[in-house]
Amino acid sequence: MNAHHVIRTQALVAGYGGATIVDGIDLDIPAGRISVIVGANACGKSTLLKTISRLLPARSGAVLLDGKRIEDIPTKELARTLGLLPQQPISPEGIVVAELVGRGRHPHQKLFRSWTTDDDRAVTEALAATGILDLADRAVDELSGGQRQRVWIAMALAQETDILLLDEPTTFLDVSHQVEVLDLLADLNAARGTTIVMVLHDINMAARYADHLFALRGGRLIASGAPGDIVTADLVREVFDLDSLVITDPVSQTPLVLPRGRHHVAGAG
Amino acid sequence: MTTALRAPRRASTPTVGARRRVIVLVIGVGAVLASVLLSLAFGSRPVSAAEVVEGITTWVRGETPTDIGALAVQSRVPRTVLALLAGAALALSGALMQAITRNPLADPGILGVNTGAALAVVVGIAFLGITSMWSYLGLALAGAFVTALFVYFVGSVGPGGTTPIKLALAGAATTAALSSLVSAILLPRQSVMDEFRFWQVGNVGRAAWETMAVVAPVLIVGAVVAILCASALNALALGDDLAVGLGVRVGRIRIIAAITGVALCAAVTAVAGPIGFVGLMVPHVVRLLCGADQRWLLPLSALGGAVLLVLADTVGRVIGSPGEVEAGIITAFLGAPVLIVIARRTRMRAL
Amino acid sequence: MPAPTLISDAQLTGVRDARLRRERRRRIALSVLALVAIVLMGAMLMLGNTIYSPAEVIGVILGQDVPGASFTVGTLRIPRALSALLAGIAFGVAGSTFQTMLRNPLASPDVIGITSGASAAAILSLIVLGWGGGATVTLSLVAGIATAVVIYVAARGGESTGGRLILIGIGVGAMLDAVVAYLLVRADVYDVAVAARWMAGSLNGTRMEQIPPLVIAVVVLVPLVVALGRDLRALELGDASATSLGVRVDRTRVLLVIAAVALACFATATTGPIAFVAFLAGPIAARIVGPGSSVIIPAALTGACLVLAADLLGQFAFDTKFPVGVITGILGAPYLIYLLIRTSRRGGSS
Numbered sequence: 001m002n003a004h005h006v007i008r009t010q011a012l013v014a015g016y017g018g019a020t021i022v023d024g025i026d027l028d029i030p031a032g033r034i035s036v037i038v039g040a041n042a043c044g045k046s047t048l049l050k051t052i053s054r055l056l057p058a059r060s061g062a063v064l065l066d067g068k069r070i071e072d073i074p075t076k077e078l079a080r081t082l083g084l085l086p087q088q089p090i091s092p093e094g095i096v097v098a099e100l101v102g103r104g105r106h107p108h109q110k111l112f113r114s115w116t117t118d119d120d121r122a123v124t125e126a127l128a129a130t131g132i133l134d135l136a137d138r139a140v141d142e143l144s145g146g147q148r149q150r151v152w153i154a155m156a157l158a159q160e161t162d163i164l165l166l167d168e169p170t171t172f173l174d175v176s177h178q179v180e181v182l183d184l185l186a187d188l189n190a191a192r193g194t195t196i197v198m199v200l201h202d203i204n205m206a207a208r209y210a211d212h213l214f215a216l217r218g219g220r221l222i223a224s225g226a227p228g229d230i231v232t233a234d235l236v237r238e239v240f241d242l243d244s245l246v247i248t249d250p251v252s253q254t255p256l257v258l259p260r261g262r263h264h265v266a267g268a269g
Numbered sequence: 270m271t272t273a274l275r276a277p278r279r280a281s282t283p284t285v286g287a288r289r290r291v292i293v294l295v296i297g298v299g300a301v302l303a304s305v306l307l308s309l310a311f312g313s314r315p316v317s318a319a320e321v322v323e324g325i326t327t328w329v330r331g332e333t334p335t336d337i338g339a340l341a342v343q344s345r346v347p348r349t350v351l352a353l354l355a356g357a358a359l360a361l362s363g364a365l366m367q368a369i370t371r372n373p374l375a376d377p378g379i380l381g382v383n384t385g386a387a388l389a390v391v392v393g394i395a396f397l398g399i400t401s402m403w404s405y406l407g408l409a410l411a412g413a414f415v416t417a418l419f420v421y422f423v424g425s426v427g428p429g430g431t432t433p434i435k436l437a438l439a440g441a442a443t444t445a446a447l448s449s450l451v452s453a454i455l456l457p458r459q460s461v462m463d464e465f466r467f468w469q470v471g472n473v474g475r476a477a478w479e480t481m482a483v484v485a486p487v488l489i490v491g492a493v494v495a496i497l498c499a500s501a502l503n504a505l506a507l508g509d510d511l512a513v514g515l516g517v518r519v520g521r522i523r524i525i526a527a528i529t530g531v532a533l534c535a536a537v538t539a540v541a542g543p544i545g546f547v548g549l550m551v552p553h554v555v556r557l558l559c560g561a562d563q564r565w566l567l568p569l570s571a572l573g574g575a576v577l578l579v580l581a582d583t584v585g586r587v588i589g590s591p592g593e594v595e596a597g598i599i600t601a602f603l604g605a606p607v608l609i610v611i612a613r614r615t616r617m618r619a620l
Numbered sequence: 621m622p623a624p625t626l627i628s629d630a631q632l633t634g635v636r637d638a639r640l641r642r643e644r645r646r647r648i649a650l651s652v653l654a655l656v657a658i659v660l661m662g663a664m665l666m667l668g669n670t671i672y673s674p675a676e677v678i679g680v681i682l683g684q685d686v687p688g689a690s691f692t693v694g695t696l697r698i699p700r701a702l703s704a705l706l707a708g709i710a711f712g713v714a715g716s717t718f719q720t721m722l723r724n725p726l727a728s729p730d731v732i733g734i735t736s737g738a739s740a741a742a743i744l745s746l747i748v749l750g751w752g753g754g755a756t757v758t759l760s761l762v763a764g765i766a767t768a769v770v771i772y773v774a775a776r777g778g779e780s781t782g783g784r785l786i787l788i789g790i791g792v793g794a795m796l797d798a799v800v801a802y803l804l805v806r807a808d809v810y811d812v813a814v815a816a817r818w819m820a821g822s823l824n825g826t827r828m829e830q831i832p833p834l835v836i837a838v839v840v841l842v843p844l845v846v847a848l849g850r851d852l853r854a855l856e857l858g859d860a861s862a863t864s865l866g867v868r869v870d871r872t873r874v875l876l877v878i879a880a881v882a883l884a885c886f887a888t889a890t891t892g893p894i895a896f897v898a899f900l901a902g903p904i905a906a907r908i909v910g911p912g913s914s915v916i917i918p919a920a921l922t923g924a925c926l927v928l929a930a931d932l933l934g935q936f937a938f939d940t941k942f943p944v945g946v947i948t949g950i951l952g953a954p955y956l957i958y959l960l961i962r963t964s965r966r967g968g969s970s
Contacts, residue, residue: 055863079866086860090723094911098638106854107866111847115639121627124635128627137638139911159865374787378794426961435960437790442956445730445895449949452820457940459813466812470801545794594802601798608791609774612784 004031004195005081005162007052011061014051021047023219024061029212034189034196036206039216040240045199046087048216049167052197053084079107083161087168089152091140097151098136101126104158126157129191130184146177153184164188166198170205178202182209203240207231207255215239231255290559290569297572301353304579308349311583313590314341347481351473352582352596353575354484355541358533360574361491363548364555364567365530368502369523370436373556373611376549377417377534379440383543384447385416386535387469388454394461395454406483406539413535416443421527471544471597473582480540487536492571494529498522499563506561544597546604547574553611642910646918649909653921657705660928664701665693667936699826703891704927704944706834707823708901710887712923713842715898716905716915717880720852721873722785725963728899729768729884732789735898736796737767738888739819743803746818747811757833757889764885765878767792772877821894821945823931830890837886841879842920848876849914894930894945896952897923903959 008028015021021044029035037045050056052063054070063070070078083104091100104126105119127133130150135143140151149169156164166185170178186209189196200206206213207227215223215230217239223230236244236257249256310321316338324342327334334340359377366375389412393399399408420443424436455462501522504512509519537544551573552566559565578596581603585594665677669692676689680698684690715728729735741763745756771792775785800819804812817824845852851872854862859869884898904926905918930947 050860053864055860075868076866079864082864084860084864086858086864088858089861090856090858092856092912096642096912098635099642099912102639103854103857104865106850109850111850117636120636120639121632124627124632127635128631133631133635136635156864379790423957423960426965434786437787439957439960441790441793442953442960446949446953446956449820449895449946449953452816453942453946453950456813456817456820456942456946462816463812466801466804466816470798470805545798595805598798598802601795605791605795609788612787612791613774 004193005066006031007063007065007082007163007195007197009048009052009061009063012048012051012063013059013061014047014056015059016047016056020059021219022051025216025219025221027052027214027221028224029195029197031195032189032193033211034186034209035198035212035214036210037197037199037214037216038201038203038206038239043216043239044219045216046167047219049084049165049197049199053082053165054078055084055086076107079159079161081161082163083156083159083165085152085156085164085166085169087171091148091151093141095140096136097132097138097140097143097154098123098127100140100151101154101158104155107159122158122160126154129157129188130154144177145173146180149173149177149181150184153181153188157188161194163195163197166196168199168201171201178205185209203231203236203257204249207257208249208252227255231257286560290565293555293559293569294565294572297569297576300576301572301579304576304583305349305353308352308579308583309342309345312341312345312586313593314338316341347477348473348582349579351481351484351541352579354481354488355473355537355544356547356574356576356578357571358484358488358491358537358574359544359547359578360551360570361488361495361567362530362533362537363574364552364563364570365491365495365502365526365533366548367552368505368563368566369526369530371506371508372436373553374549374608375436376546377530378543378545378548379437380417380420380531380534381440381444381447382413382417382531382534382538383471383545384444384451385419386410386413386538386543387465388412388416388447388451390468391451391454391461391465395458403479406480409539410483410532410535413538414531416447417531417535418527419443421531468542470595471538471542471600472595473541473578474593474595475541484536484540487532491529491533492568494525495563495567495571498526499567502526502563502567503561506563542597544578544600546600546607547577549611550600550604550607551577553607642913646909646913650918650921653905653908653918653925657921657924657928660925660932661701661705663932664704664928665697667932668692668697695828699828699831700823700931701928702831703826703834704823704931705924706831706838707887707891707894708897708924708927709838709842709920710834710883710923711894711897711927712901712905712919712921713845713916714880714884714887715900715923716902716919717845717852717876718898719902720856720915721876721880723856723858724786725903725959727786728902729881730893730895730898732786733771733791733793733796734764734768734789734881735884735888735893736793736800738764738885739893740796740799740803742818742889742892743800743815747803747807747815757830757886760889761882761885764888765881767796768877768881817943818892819945820943821892821948822943823891824941824943826891834886834890837883841883842916845876845879845883846914846916848872848879849916852876852916853914892943892945894927895949896956897926897948900952900955900959901926904955 009025012022012025013020025048037048039045047056051058065073065081101123102119105122108119127136130153132147132150132154135147140148143151170181173181182205185196188194210227213225213227213230214221215235222238223235231246233244233246236242236246243260245258245260247256247258309324310316320336320338321342323334323336324339327339328343328346334343362377363375366377367373386409389408390405393404393408399405420439424439455465501517504515504517505519505522512519534548552570555566555569555573559569581599582596585596585599588594662674666672666674670688672689672693676686677693679686680689680693718728719725738760742756742760745751745759771785771789775788804815807815851867854865854867855869855872862869901919901923902915905915905922908922909915909918926948927944930951931944934942934944934947
């Protein structure tokens with residue numbers, strides 16, 4: 001059965017302490033596709049993702065999973081549908097890759113039932129899908145940044161959720177690893193139909209890999225749509241306060257944002 | 270390299286900052302005098318103002334007064350002086366440690382100097398048959414010194430240098446270990462244990478001119494070092510790399526300041542026992558009032574520390590009357606809440 | 621349902637076999653620990669001024685009246701061995717739970733001031749109020765929990781509660797130590813020796829009546845912690861990951877803290893604070909069973925072995941009898957410093 005779970009937000013308001021960071025956002029996340037949330041620093045991208053994944057309680061408005069408020073869904077059941085890869089995940093010292101990936105099975109395990117073949121299968125599939133089967137017995141501490149990120153993605157995969165949220169999965173990686181991880185996510189979306197929602201700080205990577213873009217500014221959604229439709233110089237100026245020239249990326253045929261600073265600007269665009 | 274070095278931004282314009290510091294300085298000196306008077310006037314025995322005057326004047330003239338009140342006042346002089354010296358030394362020590370470790374939670378007591386000194390003294394008594402007071406002091410000093418250096422070393426290993434947590438944990442661990450050793454030595458030796466427990470509480474009541482002769486020179490040296498190092502310490506606050514860029518010999522300053530800080534704390538501990546939190550609280554409060562310029566922070570901390578300890582001792586004598594609640598207990602009770610406040614205010618990256 | 625990636629049977633078996641191998645290693649390590657604990661218990665029951673044979677010891681345990689042994693073993697040694705075992709389990713579980721929850725091997729109830737509260741109350745009760753055993757235990761427990769609450773509340777709010785918790789705990793611990801020092805100064809000379817011995821963590825003179833509270837605590841709370849073990853391991857990954865995995869982070873943490881604090885306080889109230897056991901049981905257990913697995917039961921057994929072995933050393937290895945806490949303090953310290961340095965080198969802290 002390939003029925004997708006659908007998640008969306010409705011007039012969502014959230015924040016920390018006294019501050020309101022997400023200010024009334026309606027997010028219609030297309031099921032089975034890759035959506036990317038972009039915006040300048042502190043525009044609320046991470047806060048939005050945290051609220052969707054129930055890390056942060058909503059002040060008002062709602063996050064609806066298949067029409068139900070996520071607060072009304074039992075935690076374990078939610079964890080089987082919605083997975084989150086947070087910004088700086090912590091791995092216990094010395095833990096082996098296969099074990100860490102195995103932790104992702106937590107929502108599927110009952111109190112007194114230990115490992116079943118189903119768990120083993122899910123872990124193996126996750127390892128295979130992320131291409132790290134040969135690293136299965138290595139210690140996570142010893143891996144490179146890109147490899148480690150794959151391990152975390154594998155853990156999220158082992159959770160076997162229909163929806164996967166990722167908070168800046170590429171921020172601390174160098175370019176080759178960034179591409180590696182994003183390609184992997186595209187593979188997963190294609191093979192498993194997982195709905196992927198991620199926050200990316202790089203507008204160009206976002207434009208390349210997203211099926212759907214959500215642009216935030218000041219805690220509000222100011223544009224939503226396919227990158228080819230919405231990424232224009234005007235949008236870039238509104239979201240990032242940046243003058244730019246937007247052309248078509250010759251490699252991927254998606255919008256490419258070329259910033260215009262004060263130096264090194266040749267002629268008119 | 271094209272790093273532009275920026276001068277540290279001042280929180281307020283120079284005129285206002287300087288004026289405020291002068292005011293604080295004046296208040297500080299006034300507070301010292303006031304606290305001295307309070308210390309002489311209050312205690313387990315109430316005395317009248319006239320007796321205070323008489324006590325002071327006879328002391329100055331080197332006579333013994335006949336009036337009991339004046340006698341009481343006179344007896345308070347040594348401890349007041351010791352409290353002044355010890356408080357100043359502890360606060361200065363704390364300020365120096367905080368400057369070189371770049372963390373607002375460095376307190377010399379955290380370095381386990383108390384237990385180190387205790388262990389040395391106990392070993393001396395139990396195994397070396399030490400009885401003379403100078404030997405006690407010498408041992409205590411050595412023990413405190415070695416322990417502090419050890420804890421500093423353990424707490425500085427690894428990236429990030431001496432973070433507050435590493436230092437505190439190193440101190441706690443070392444303290445626990447050393448106090449087990451102390452227990453091991455004391456438990457079979459009842460009489461030593463009995464005497465030792467009095468030393469375990471920081472207390473300026475054992476003031477004698479001989480003991481103060483230990484603290485005073487260290488304090489003077491400490492003050493000199495502080496004056497000389499102050500601007501270098503200011504640069505150090507910007508980070509090692511920037512400080513080197515500004516021409517500061519980082520390694521050398523650190524060692525000098527560290528040795529001075531530890532020596533100040535060790536001297537006080539040797540003479541008065543463990544008195545904690547003064548080195549933590551005072552520089553922090555002064556920093557809040559006057560900013561982080563070491564040329565003001567160090568001397569004002571010394572003043573503040575003197576006032577704090579004198580007042581702590583006075584309060585202890587008043588509430589503990591007819592006995593006393595030792596100054597070390599008072600500072601511990603004050604210090605814990607202050608530590609909580611400081612820990613809450615400090616952002617995690619600074620921790 | 622997501623469409624699975626195609627994997628071969630060989631791959632599946634490979635992963636599964638690796639897992640079974642890891643689990644087997646853990647089971648073996650656990651069995652060895654349990655065996656060591658049993659042997660040490662036996663040694664405690666058999667050794668002493670008079671050495672009794674295993675047959676005699678077993679006879680006493682079964683309730684028979686064995687001449688000589690019934691008193692020595694029954695009234696003196698069995699309570700002592702039991703309290704060593706239970707205190708070791710309690711401290712081990714409490715320490716490892718805290719360390720896992722705070723994600724810092726250096727954060728343990730005896731460092732962060734919690735047991736200081738229990739100690740101060742016990743000294744107060746023993747020396748100043750002159751209360752007996754049961755009342756001391758109760759007061760100690762209440763004080764310990766109150767201290768933990770104060771520290772927790774003071775450290776709450778904002779990020780990095782863990783780091784703040786440690787610092788505030790150390791500060792509060794220092795304050796409570798001052799209280800103890802003050803009480804000791806005011807005390808009668810005779811009481812001082814008693815108090816000092818208690819403060820060092822001692823199993824001396826343990827009587828059977830003291831055991832039940834600790835038994836109840838261990839029997840009730842340790843299974844609770846074990847049941848929460850999987851959630852605890854999810855917490856190791858950080859609050860965000862744990863929530864994503866379906867753990868009710870706040871609720872689980874509160875339950876675990878209460879259980880761990882209660883265990884530490886019950887143990888402290890019974891034997892006094894035994895230095896470093898809570899601190900070291902977890903890290904030592906982790907090295908024995910390997911990283912990545914639940915450390916609660918291994919830590920319980922390690923704690924028991926530490927206390928038992930230390931008490932045996934304290935009783936028989938030297939001319940004077942030393943309380944168990946002194947031995948653990950002296951032996952534990954070098955390992956602790958090593959752990960500190962190693963953690964610092966790794967760049968770890970909370």
